[in-house]
Amino acid sequence: xxxxxxxxxxxxxxxxxxxxxxxxxxxxxxxxxxxxxxxxxxxxxxxxxxxxxxxxxxxxxxxxxxxxxxxxxxxxxxxxxxxxxxxxxxxxxxxxxxxxxxxxxxxxxxxxxxxxxxxxxxxxxxxxxxxxxxxxxxxxxxxxxxxxxxxxxxxxxxxxxxxxxxxxxxxxxxxxxxxxxxxxxxxxxxxxxxxxxxxxxxxxxxxxxxxxxx
Numbered sequence: 001x002x003x004x005x006x007x008x009x010x011x012x013x014x015x016x017x018x019x020x021x022x023x024x025x026x027x028x029x030x031x032x033x034x035x036x037x038x039x040x041x042x043x044x045x046x047x048x049x050x051x052x053x054x055x056x057x058x059x060x061x062x063x064x065x066x067x068x069x070x071x072x073x074x075x076x077x078x079x080x081x082x083x084x085x086x087x088x089x090x091x092x093x094x095x096x097x098x099x100x101x102x103x104x105x106x107x108x109x110x111x112x113x114x115x116x117x118x119x120x121x122x123x124x125x126x127x128x129x130x131x132x133x134x135x136x137x138x139x140x141x142x143x144x145x146x147x148x149x150x151x152x153x154x155x156x157x158x159x160x161x162x163x164x165x166x167x168x169x170x171x172x173x174x175x176x177x178x179x180x181x182x183x184x185x186x187x188x189x190x191x192x193x194x195x196x197x198x199x200x201x202x203x204x205x206x207x208x209x210x211x212x213x214x
Contacts, residue, residue, distance in 0.1 A: 005148035008099045012152040015095060015106035018145045019116060020137040024129040026101035027064040030076050032057050034127070038075045073100045076126075084122035088115055097147065104147045111138070 012018060023029070032053055039049035056068045063069060077098050089096045089105060092115050096105045105111060105119065120130050130136070139145050144153060151157040 005099065005150060006156060008097045009147040009150040009152050009156060011095045011097060012104060012106040012145070012147050013156060014154060015145075015152070016108055016141040017111050018104060018106040018137075018139045018143075018147070018152070019111050020139075020147075021103040021105070021120065021123070022131045022136070023101035023103070023123065024131050026073060026128065027069055028061045029128050030062045030073060031127075032060050034076060034080075035062060035072060038072065038079060041079055042075070070100050074098075077101075080126040081123055081128075084125070085119055088119050088122060099148045102148060106145075106147075106152075110140075 035053045035057055036046075036049045039052050040046065044052065056062060056066065056072055058066070062072050077100070082098065085096055085098070085103070088094075092107070092112065094105050094107045094111065094115075096103065103119075103123070105116070120132070123130055144151060146152070146159070149159070149162070151159060
């Protein structure tokens with residue numbers, strides 16, 4: 001509850017080794033029977049659980065893009081995967097986090113392939129499938145580590161791309177107004193010129209500075 005992507009990334013700060021596990025076709029894998037179990041576990045009667053399941057599902061599963069789907073997905077992982085992963089990681093002194101279908105495991109020492117495969121089996125025992133090759137990322141000491149889009153190598157930090165995009169949006173907001181920012185009404189030539197000027201900045205300029213200059 002009230003957990004942010006920053007909270008999710010924080011436990012991994014300073015760990016030299018990181019493995020990221022991605023669940024394949026996460027939302028279609030959570031079926032109506034799973035959704036009903038979730039509502040019953042949180043205290044709903046079977047009748048109410050049936051009604052809520054019909055509301056939040058489509059084509060017999062939770063659909064990607066629904067405002068309720070990420071919350072249902074998080075509940076599924078908390079109820080059916082969390083304790084299994086925690087048991088494996090705790091006995092090996094690994095740190096782990098779950099953000100919907102993104103699972104991150106980190107450690108000061110190399111992560112055992114044996115226990116990694118045990119973790120994958122635990123996840124798949126819940127009816128999910130893991131990307132074993134394409135999206136199973138193993139990162140060592142020399143690699144930049146991202147958890148839910150946040151750098152965790154030595155301290156929490158944002159990638160430069162995010163900072164520059166934020167800088168651009170702030171600039172557009174103060175020069176063109178929030179209405180233009182919301183609709184994206186900005187000529188390509190102007191956008192390129194702003195991006196070029198912002199590319200030299202390592203950190204976003206304070207909003208009050210944009211307001212003063214523009």
